[in-house]
Amino acid sequence: MFKKFENLIDPFAFFEDATPPATLWAYLKSHYHPFRKWLAVLAISGIIVALVETGLIFYSGRVIDLLGATEPGGLMARHGAELIVAAVFIMTLRPVMIALNHLLLEQMLASNMQEQVRWRAHKHLLGQSTGYFQNEFAGRLSNRVMQLGEAVEDGTYMAFEGVWYSLTYVLGAAVILAGVHPILAVPLLLWALIFALYVRYIARRVAVASEKWSDARSTVTARVVDAYSNIETIKLFADEGTEERYVLSAMRRLRLRFQRFLRLMTELSFGLNIINGVLIVGMLTPAIWLWSDGAISVGEVSAAIALTIRLNGMSGWIMWVVIRLFEHAGVIREGLRSVAVPHDVVDQPDAPTLKVDAAKIEFRGVTHHYGRGRGGLNGIDLTISPGQKVGLVGRSGAGKSSLVNLLLRMRDAEAGQILIDEQDVATVRQTSLRQAIGMVSQDSALLHRSIRANILYGRAQADEAAMVAAAKQAEAHAFIMDLRDAEGRAGYDAQVGERGVKLSGGQRQRVSLARVILKDAPILVLDEATSALDSEVEAAIQDTLFDLMKGKTVIAIAHRLSTIAQMDRIVVMDAGRIVEDGTHDVLLARDGVYAALWARQSGGFLGENAE
Numbered sequence: 012m013f014k015k016f017e018n019l020i021d022p023f024a025f026f027e028d029a030t031p032p033a034t035l036w037a038y039l040k041s042h043y044h045p046f047r048k049w050l051a052v053l054a055i056s057g058i059i060v061a062l063v064e065t066g067l068i069f070y071s072g073r074v075i076d077l078l079g080a081t082e083p084g085g086l087m088a089r090h091g092a093e094l095i096v097a098a099v100f101i102m103t104l105r106p107v108m109i110a111l112n113h114l115l116l117e118q119m120l121a122s123n124m125q126e127q128v129r130w131r132a133h134k135h136l137l138g139q140s141t142g143y144f145q146n147e148f149a150g151r152l153s154n155r156v157m158q159l160g161e162a163v164e165d166g167t168y169m170a171f172e173g174v175w176y177s178l179t180y181v182l183g184a185a186v187i188l189a190g191v192h193p194i195l196a197v198p199l200l201l202w203a204l205i206f207a208l209y210v211r212y213i214a215r216r217v218a219v220a221s222e223k224w225s226d227a228r229s230t231v232t233a234r235v236v237d238a239y240s241n242i243e244t245i246k247l248f249a250d251e252g253t254e255e256r257y258v259l260s261a262m263r264r265l266r267l268r269f270q271r272f273l274r275l276m277t278e279l280s281f282g283l284n285i286i287n288g289v290l291i292v293g294m295l296t297p298a299i300w301l302w303s304d305g306a307i308s309v310g311e312v313s314a315a316i317a318l319t320i321r322l323n324g325m326s327g328w329i330m331w332v333v334i335r336l337f338e339h340a341g342v343i344r345e346g347l348r349s350v351a352v353p354h355d356v357v358d359q360p361d362a363p364t365l366k367v368d369a370a371k372i373e374f375r376g377v378t379h380h381y382g383r384g385r386g387g388l389n390g391i392d393l394t395i396s397p398g399q400k401v402g403l404v405g406r407s408g409a410g411k412s413s414l415v416n417l418l419l420r421m422r423d424a425e426a427g428q429i430l431i432d433e434q435d436v437a438t439v440r441q442t443s444l445r446q447a448i449g450m451v452s453q454d455s456a457l458l459h460r461s462i463r464a465n466i467l468y469g470r471a472q473a474d475e476a477a478m479v480a481a482a483k484q485a486e487a488h489a490f491i492m493d494l495r496d497a498e499g500r501a502g503y504d505a506q507v508g509e510r511g512v513k514l515s516g517g518q519r520q521r522v523s524l525a526r527v528i529l530k531d532a533p534i535l536v537l538d539e540a541t542s543a544l545d546s547e548v549e550a551a552i553q554d555t556l557f558d559l560m561k562g563k564t565v566i567a568i569a570h571r572l573s574t575i576a577q578m579d580r581i582v583v584m585d586a587g588r589i590v591e592d593g594t595h596d597v598l599l600a601r602d603g604v605y606a607a608l609w610a611r612q613s614g615g616f617l618g619e620n621a622e
């Protein structure tokens with residue numbers, strides 16, 4: 012039964028990933044679309060339940076009147092059948108109707124909507140460029156994705172369970188009261204109007220306070236997560252108070268914003284009780300007056316009193332629901348600031364797959380200043396023939412990583428073109444482009460999964476033997492076999508800590524090398540691929556690398572010039588431009604920048620200030 016209702020919606024069903032709408036209502040609508048049929052059923056079932064509830068109160072008034080008008084012994088004889096029907100209805104049909112309403116609310120709606128929102132938001136974020144993530148805190152983003160799911164789901168739940176239900180309840184009550192005597196409906200409708208205006212007034216302020224509160228909460232999460240994930244840097248550099256002050260200032264702001272929010276809550280409860288006091292008196296006075304005139308019965312007066320008391324109790328809850336709704340609206344708006352951001356690196360709708368044949372790479376007038384008008388790359392023209400091995404050299408900040416990042420289309424070049432086998436990287440499908448390039452970077456980040464999962468990330472469908480062979484080639488097999496994590500998983504099953512912290516830098520680099528060996532892509536990019544290795548392992552890996560390079564087009568960045576001296580060609584960069592280009596011997600003979608770098612390498616290292 013539960014499963015049936017839970018499976019009415021599949022929150023992870025395929026959807027066209029487009030930029031989520033940036034406005035609240037449009038965003039909600041996009042998420043309600045798969046639910047629309049069942050939301051309509053839910054709305055109808057909500058009306059039925061609310062009407063049954065109001066009807067019940069008025070029926071209790073009728074029972075009082077029946078009691079007053081009948082001799083004690085004759086009640087069952089005269090009204091037995093009616094009372095039995097009512098009792099059976101209350102014991103069977105009513106619970107079934109309420110159960111159906113809750114199955115739709117909890118199983119159909121609540122159990123699916125959170126995950127649909129989170130999944131879609133996460134999927135969209137995964138498609139963002141690296142530039143987007145460089146400008147955001149990972150902690151804040153994850154907080155927003157999580158909160159967004161909860162806010163949309165709970166907000167919708169409340170809209171049905173609270174607002175819709177109460178609206179029907181109040182309208183139903185007004186109709187029944189008007190049936191008893193039209194005057195009785197007047198105070199109820201007046202109350203409903205004043206209540207609605209007051210809710211609107213408070214809720215608007217709550218929305219603002221809630222958005223600020225939510226923003227402050229995200230900032231605290233971001234700073235706390237940033238601290239935990241960079242704990243080593245903090246231990247090494249932060250003095251006693253710096254880091255504490257950083258988080259504390261965010262927490263103070265969070266406290267302040269929460270206090271502002273709570274003040275509104277207190278104000279609200281005060282105003283609510285005044286409005287409700289008016290309802291009680293406003294309803295009782297005409298009811299008693301009508302009764303004194305003989306216009307209505309005692310049972311009807313007592314039903315009106317019961318209704319007033321019930322509304323009195325409900326009003327606090329309705330107010331709370333509406334407040335929560337606006338609070339959620341604030342959270343959603345805050346979340347959309349990160350989530351409803353268009354991708355800046357996008358595939359054209361019918362982008363073709365990159366077809367790599369010879370693997371020729373061509374940079375044509377490529378300029379990229381990271382949107383700042385300077386720095387980065389400046390008019391790069393470079394053609395790398397198929398199978399050529401190019402060493403990229405230059406001081407720190409010369410633009411080497413920028414060049415390969417643009418090749419991988421981590422960003423779109425501001426001007427110029429990058430072609431692989433005559434196909435512009437900006438026009439082919441991004442996944443096909445990145446499948447064609449194997450990259451080992453200086454910061455060999457591993458995922459917080461098993462070693463096996465990390466290596467297989469290179470080629471998911473590879474078998475165990477191929478995976479182990481790749482690890483052996485990367486000189487990683489031996490140390491992997493010795494690994495054992497805290498939970499006792501060993502070898503390839505051992506879990507790597509977040510970003511691979513449980514492995515040494517050299518070990519991480521070797522695992523990521525195994526991943527690239529397994530990937531076996533036609534283009535290879537090595538960005539300081541062996542920088543973390545000791546010279547003994549490096550020597551062994553160099554052979555592996557040369558093996559790996561066979562038949563591939565290679566761009567290798569290295570500060571240690573000895574590692575790239577044997578390349579077919581060396582390209583020297585400086586301040587975003589190519590300043591020299593030739594073989595090691597030719598460049599040495601030319602006695603220019605490269606020759607100076609070579610001469611200055613003390614211990615094989617290129618210093619920051621070398622020129």
Ligand SMILES: Nc1ncnc2c1ncn2[C@@H]1O[C@H](COP(=O)(O)OP(=O)(O)OP(=O)(O)O)[C@@H](O)[C@H]1O
Pocket residue numbers: 145380381386387388405406407408409410411412413414
């Ligand atoms: N994400 C970024 N946003 C803004 N500017 C950037 C960004 N990444 C790099 N730059 C700038 O582009 C220039 C080239 O940087 P790049 O990282 O390409 O140099 P590099 O030669 O690879 O340096 P290193 O050898 O230190 O890795 C630098 O001036 C740098 O400040």
